[in-house]
Amino acid sequence: MTNNLLSAETVAAHNTRESCWIIVHGNVYDVTDFLDDHPGGSNIILKYAGKDATEEYDPIHPPNAIMDNLPKEKHLGKVEPGTIVKMAKELTQEEIDREERVKNRPPLSEILNLHDFEAIAKEIMPPKAWAYYSSAADDEITNRENHLAYQRIWFRPRVLRDVTHVDWSTKILGHKTSMPIYITATALGKLGHPEGEVLLTRAAAKHGIIQMIPTLASCSFDDIVNAAQPGQVQFMQLYVNKDRDITKRLVQHAEKRGIKGLFITVDAPQLGRREKDMRMKFEGDADVQVGTAVDRSQGAARAISSFIDPVPIILKGIQCWEDALMALEAKCDGIVLSNHGGRQLDMSRSGIEVLEEVVTKFKERGLWPCPKFEIYIDGGVRRATDVLKAVAMGATAVGIGRPFLYAYSAYGQDGINQALQILKESFDEMEMNMRLLGARTIEEVVPEMVDTRSLCSHSSPPANELYQSNYDKLRRAAIKSKL
Numbered sequence: 001m002t003n004n005l006l007s008a009e010t011v012a013a014h015n016t017r018e019s020c021w022i023i024v025h026g027n028v029y030d031v032t033d034f035l036d037d038h039p040g041g042s043n044i045i046l047k048y049a050g051k052d053a054t055e056e057y058d059p060i061h062p063p064n065a066i067m068d069n070l071p072k073e074k075h076l077g078k079v080e081p082g083t084i085v086k087m088a089k090e091l092t093q094e095e096i097d098r099e100e101r102v103k104n105r106p107p108l109s110e111i112l113n114l115h116d117f118e119a120i121a122k123e124i125m126p127p128k129a130w131a132y133y134s135s136a137a138d139d140e141i142t143n144r145e146n147h148l149a150y151q152r153i154w155f156r157p158r159v160l161r162d163v164t165h166v167d168w169s170t171k172i173l174g175h176k177t178s179m180p181i182y183i184t185a186t187a188l189g190k191l192g193h194p195e196g197e198v199l200l201t202r203a204a205a206k207h208g209i210i211q212m213i214p215t216l217a218s219c220s221f222d223d224i225v226n227a228a229q230p231g232q233v234q235f236m237q238l239y240v241n242k243d244r245d246i247t248k249r250l251v252q253h254a255e256k257r258g259i260k261g262l263f264i265t266v267d268a269p270q271l272g273r274r275e276k277d278m279r280m281k282f283e284g285d286a287d288v289q290v291g292t293a294v295d296r297s298q299g300a301a302r303a304i305s306s307f308i309d310p311v312p313i314i315l316k317g318i319q320c321w322e323d324a325l326m327a328l329e330a331k332c333d334g335i336v337l338s339n340h341g342g343r344q345l346d347m348s349r350s351g352i353e354v355l356e357e358v359v360t361k362f363k364e365r366g367l368w369p370c371p372k373f374e375i376y377i378d379g380g381v382r383r384a385t386d387v388l389k390a391v392a393m394g395a396t397a398v399g400i401g402r403p404f405l406y407a408y409s410a411y412g413q414d415g416i417n418q419a420l421q422i423l424k425e426s427f428d429e430m431e432m433n434m435r436l437l438g439a440r441t442i443e444e445v446v447p448e449m450v451d452t453r454s455l456c457s458h459s460s461p462p463a464n465e466l467y468q469s470n471y472d473k474l475r476r477a478a479i480k481s482k483l
Contacts, residue, residue: 004028004077008052008084015050017042021076023052023084024066028076034069052084059129059190059218098124108411108418113429114382114403115466117419121192121406122470129191133405134472136342142350143342144471146380149350151461152454153389158438166434168424169208170442172397173261173333173374175233178208179424180391180442184378184399185237185263190218192409198227199408203416205229207424212263212399215239215250225257235261240311261333267317267340319354321361324375328367334374334396341379341401351377352390356452359394368394382467384429391442392450 006028014021020032022045035042048056057066067075091099102124111117122130136143168179183204189196196218204211205228212235213224221236228234236259241247251262316336318324327335337355339348355377362368377390378399387398407419424430439445454461 005080006077007080011079012050017046020045020049022048022050023079024054024057026078026081026084028079029066029070030074030076031066031070033074060188061218064220094127098126105410108414111411111415111418111422113422113466114407114419115470117403117407117410117415118470120410122472125192125409129409130472132188132191133186133402133409136346137344138346140342140346140474142339142346142348145458146339146342146350147382147467148380148461148464149352149455150380150383150386150389151464152452152457152459153352153393154451154454155385155389155437156449156451157436158449161438161440163435163438163440165440166431167441168430168434170397172210172376173235175210175260176208177210177233177397179387179430180395180397181381181387181423182209182235182376182397182399183211183404184401185212185214185217185265186401186405187214187216188218189214189405192405193412195219195412197224199413199416200404201227201232201234202413203404203420204234205232206417207420209420210235212237212261213259215265221250221254222257225259233260235259235263237263237265237316239265263336264311264315265317265340266311266315267319267338267344318358319348321354321358324354324358325361325365325367328362328370328373332373334376336399337375337377337395338379338399351379352386352393353455355390355393355395356455384423384433387423387430388433388437388439388445389450391445392447393452394447 008023011021011023011028014030017035018032019030020035021028021030023029031038031045035045038045044056045053105120105124111120122134125133170177170180172180172182183200189200193199197214198219200211201224210233211224213221214237216239217224225234236254238247238250241250254262315327315332315334317338317340318327318335319337319339324335324337337351337358339345339351342348355375358375359368362370374396375394376397376399377395378401381387381390381398381400382403390398404416404419407415409415411418422429434440434445437445437449439449
């Protein structure tokens with residue numbers, strides 16, 4: 001960035017496709033040559049041509065995205081302090097109605113489970129934010145299967161045991177956690193709340209669990225680490241950049257800041273088609289210029305996809321026992337059985353089903369239990385019973401993502417704290433279910449406590465009404481009505 005000082009009036013004169021400047025965080029950029037390359041289409045940039053685009057930019061771009069992707073000569077300088085005139089924003093009727101719904105949220109005392117947070121978030125989040133968080137690949141069958149698979153597993157409780165004292169703490173990669181879950185990486189946290197991922201950091205500290213910091217967070221990596229308490233354990237999720245030097249710098253910086261584990265995502269060489277997210281792009285403003293071809297079909301996810309490149313390293317995103325075995329033989333410390341929350345390849349199996357396959361195949365080869373190789377799963381978890389089923393089947397811990405986003409999108413910091421409280425504290429889900437299962441510690445949650453014979457049948461279990469009521473059905477293309 002140069003030291004040039006530019007008046008907002010000067011910037012405002014560059015408000016056309018032929019010369020398009022924008023202001024982001026007080027800095028001026030010439031994005032004229034970038035218009036047709038922008039993953040979200042040129043229309044949204046032209047809407048802010050010659051103006052301050054910070055408010056639109058912040059929630060849906062990784063930190064420094066504009067600085068990293070624009071050539072240095074396009075960094076024009078800073079805008080003169082006090083000269084920026086914010087765009088006048090007139091609330092739509094939908095926004096007015098949404099603000100009214102926010103005022104009428106039920107008190108947190110009436111939120112009894114993670115499904116409740118999702119129901120409230122669905123009502124009060126901006127439609128584009130909800131579409132991004134809730135969307136999944138194609139027909140969203142894998143997204144739904146991730147949750148429904150748990151309902152094909154049945155408990156075999158043990159009784160006549162003294163379960164007066166229950167301890168659900170355990171260790172992940174040698175680090176103590178208050179229960180066998182961690183906050184898994186999810187992108188664009190500020191779509192749900194202005195403070196973004198730091199809300200998760202604070203909640204993880206309060207409840208003694210581990211947070212995985214996403215590569216594509218809305219908050220900067222250092223902001224998230226700085227929000228941690230002394231001694232708080234954090235992991236980092238990594239997409240490997242096309243520019244390996246950038247990846248090297250990221251990893252070295254993470255190590256310097258005390259990150260205790262690196263989770264490399266390997267199931268996203270290309271982002272899946274998330275049609276809820278894509279369809280929102282067809283419902284924006286009219287094209288700025290009639291006849292201008294604008295690719296609006298990609299949604300928010302595409303705005304971050306240029307950061308991702310396929311790599312031969314296997315760790316997070318394993319979906320079959322053969323790849324799990326490769327990871328073990330390559331001396332990885334562990335794997336995450338994950339289909340990316342159903343957001344990549346539709347019709348992929350759930351992590352919990354793959355867990356059954358991996359453990360069975362490892363046992364056949366005399367490789368399980370394996371103290372130096374930990375297995376985690378994510379996707380579809382909504383209840384402590386889901387966590388206990390995974391642990392009984394061999395998982396060290398379970399990653400939870402969307403439910404925590406919904407919790408803070410609906411209620412901010414208090415929401416994510418309440419979500420963890422529901423899962424953990426006495427007389428709520430974790431303690432109650434361990435007692436009913438007959439397990440006093442996580443080590444006592446063993447394979448004999450679950451019946452998985454129906455897991456691979458893919459038949460429909462009894463309907464989960466709470467889950468189904470929150471699921472936002474996919475829409476079809478429709479004839480537009482005349483105004």
